Amino acid sequence: MGIDKDREISGKSPNGSEERGERGLDFVRQIVVEDMQSGRWGGRVATRFPPEPNGYLHIGHAKSICLNYGIAAEFGGQFNLRFDDTNPEKEEQEYVDSIIEDVRWLGADWDDRLFYASDYFQQMYEWAVELIRKGKAYVCDLTGDQVREYRGTLTQPGRESPYRNRTIDENLELFARMCQGEFPDGAKTLRAKIDMAHPNLNMRDPIMYRILHETHHRQGDQWCIYPMYDWAHGFEDSLEGITHSICTLEFENHRPLYDWFIDAVNEGRTDDGSGPWGKKIHHPQQIEFARLSLAYTVMSKRKLLKLVKEGFVRGWDDPRMPTISGLRRRGYSPAAMWSFAKLIGVNKFNSTVDITLLEHCLREDLNQTSPRVMAVLRPLKVIIDNYPQGQVEELDAVNNPEDPAAGTRKVPFSRELYLEQEDFMENPPKKFFRLAPGREVRLRYAYFITCTDVIKDAQGNVVELHCLYDPATRGGDAPDGRKVKATLHWLSAPHARPAEVRLYDNLFTKPDPEDVPEGQEFTANLNPNSLEVLADCYVEPSVAEVAPLTRYQFERLGYFCVDPDSTADKLVFNRTVTLKDTWAKIQQSQQQG
């Protein structure tokens, strides 16, 4: 899976100043280094990636996975994969399966530590009872609307619930009955008794449990009360011995609660377990970092779900989606994702990353690893008039100039060829080096050819070219040393295999899809041209039978990847990313004047 390489890419300090240790490290790793030096966790590092299985993972999650797994790998620690499945209303097995596949594909290794928060429900229940006994939690009968009303506002303190001072025995009994299913959804909650005037709204008697008569994807109907995130999450980390609980910035306001709940359980507990409440439980440190934003796409699960549900894309793994499965289908490699994660770093402020950074990481990896092959996307038939009818030659082509070990292959050449339509212009502008009437170019690995005649249809479209080849230039070199300005890719028409090629562009037309007129939604910025299907393409015969997700570079065009829609009869490719295209830039500036 190339994990060693991935690790190498992701590891160590960004500046290569490894001898300095903490210099140049992101702030999370600096904390880890300090903890290692101080022995805070006994030299132990344990991280986790805790997705809720209510959607597919996206590249923002990849950033988190690379951070968490990267830290564990670099410091000799452990990395857990844990499903935070505390809300049966939104969670599904399909999402669990896709998440496992995606994390594994990225190369993060959780060994045998695949956990589910729902497996901790019994322990959490017992701790909740303990909090009631300690007078720190109570059963509340307020309705949802009332809870909101009593909570107060950002600037005004809340009011205490009239149920706040129930006796411990009454609370114990009611909570047990909640758990036994005696009350309908929403009738009662268990709340922490903290401070209704707290300036942090999260501390105004937060709800620990709600009643939900819902079948859980894993626990079935065993429970009808479900823990809230704030109550559950710290304990999940605690039970797994997590040292650094890394999450995104919006949970910063929740950290006081994370700490409060663990402290509340630990109150009265001792290090050696003596005393009525037993032994103290582990108290991890929560650290928050900024989530990733990418230009020209959206990253929230809600919006991605909308794109899928309303058919704006073909599914979670549509190659235009920023999901891990979408990027994989598009042709991204784990190595590219890792180097991207390293490049963007980790910080505490929101930033929007330019897609050119992502594409740079992609090209950097694909250039090293992708076998080259010739393909023609928009074919233009070319007849070599002086090439013997019926003759076929097998010419040597290099598989990967960046990797001599990749070897060579044979490419058939014949009298009838396909060239790329855009490689010919009848009236070439300045700086157009490719084929034009009377002009000589090289066909890669083959011959020099000169264009002698242009055939057009009734509408004046160029439909066929006639050329002469120079037999002395076989292989692509002229014995007399004459030069040509261009080298073109080509295919022997009788040998070429038909293929469908899907070209992709940004899903949205604006860097910030949220930038919409008053009253409109982000979908108003969807790019109508994000997908272009070319049905009549051709590829080299050497790419006859290939597995889905196999990557190639189509010479001079870009990186392409076999789509799972591909069959033996019909090859289908996705364009992962184009090659850098100097001519396109020149053309653009020429058009702009």
Added chain:
RNA sequence: UGGGGAAUAGUGUAAUGGUAGCACAAAUGACUCUGGAUCAUUUAGUCAAGGUUCGAAUCCUUGUUCCCCAGCCA
């Protein structure tokens, strides 16, 4: 207008009291059997104003801007 965070070239990110550096992007040139790749050069930055200091992106003060929080979601 309560509380919690954060501001470094167009973008991302280093510098942790001592020459503001790197990558991407952009521009120019070299080389090239991919107008690819590679190499070289250039443009461009500390939110603002004060203060401390021999010396401030870094420390202090004041201000500005941005993000998060009023789900029985996570």
